[in-house]
Amino acid sequence: MSRPLLFLDVDGPLNPWAAQPERRPEGYTTIRVALHPGRPLRVWLNPSHGPALLSLDYDLCWATTWMDAANRWIAPVVGLPELPYVDFGAGLFALRPDGVHWKTEAIVAYAEGRPFAWVDDEQSPADEEYVSAHHPGPALLHQVSPRLGLREDDFAALADFAAEARR
Numbered sequence: 001m002s003r004p005l006l007f008l009d010v011d012g013p014l015n016p017w018a019a020q021p022e023r024r025p026e027g028y029t030t031i032r033v034a035l036h037p038g039r040p041l042r043v044w045l046n047p048s049h050g051p052a053l054l055s056l057d058y059d060l061c062w063a064t065t066w067m068d069a070a071n072r073w074i075a076p077v078v079g080l081p082e083l084p085y086v087d088f089g090a091g092l093f094a095l096r097p098d099g100v101h102w103k104t105e106a107i108v109a110y111a112e113g114r115p116f117a118w119v120d121d122e123q124s125p126a127d128e129e130y131v132s133a134h135h136p137g138p139a140l141l142h143q144v145s146p147r148l149g150l151r152e153d154d155f156a157a158l159a160d161f162a163a164e165a166r167r
Contacts, residue, residue: 004115004138004165006056006158007063007086007107010074012121015043016149025149033073035066043073044149050079052155057162061085063107063118065092086110099126108135115139115165117158121146138165 011017019025024044032040053060062070062085071082086106094102104127107118117140131139140161144154 002114003057003059004117004162005111006053006058006060006162007110007116007118007120008053008060008083009103009118009120009122010043010062010064010066010070012146013119013144013150013154014045014049014074014078016145016147017044018146019044019148028149029077031073031077035069045074045077046149047077047079049150050075052150053078053080056155056158057166058117058158061110063103063120098130099124100130101127104130105134111135111137111139113137117142117161119144119150119154119158 008014016025024030027048028044028046031043031045033043034040060080060083062083064070066074067085067087070085075082088103088106091102091106096102101122101124103120108131113136115138119142121144123141123143127141131141142154142157144150
């Protein structure tokens with residue numbers, strides 16, 4: 001049986017963008033990213049997150065607006081190899097009348113029935129309902145506070161789900 005997928009968002013889980021703006025969280029490093037012309041984006045990243053994610057029993061995949069840029073800017077800082085990514089294409093930021101997050105449909109399609117966990121800071125009950133109705137395998141939508149980023153309890157919840165999904 002194949003390992004479950006772990007879909008990773010950057011802003012929120014890996015980059016606690018809503019933390020106090022004048023104080024970098026302990027254990028984090030700061031990078032400045034010029035994705036677009038103008039003022040560079042400040043990104044806080046914790047180098048211990050990569051090894052912790054790699055130690056989980058998942059196949060990792062980016063599920064972020066950064067898409068492939070996460071491999072260039074984020075992965076080296078947190079200690080991850082190049083990862084596949086969900087290509088959101090033209091669906092990026094498209095509002096849905098049913099309240100389902102614009103990433104959800106693409107993530108479910110990418111999973112192709114495989115068990116998955118999705119770590120993000122923007123999920124809602126509408127996403128849970130959509131996944132339940134459209135995904136035949138086990139799924140965990142794990143919301144992370146954008147003030148705190150991934151913490152020990154988040155890693156524990158992910159490890160528990162991976163163990164249960166493989167049974």
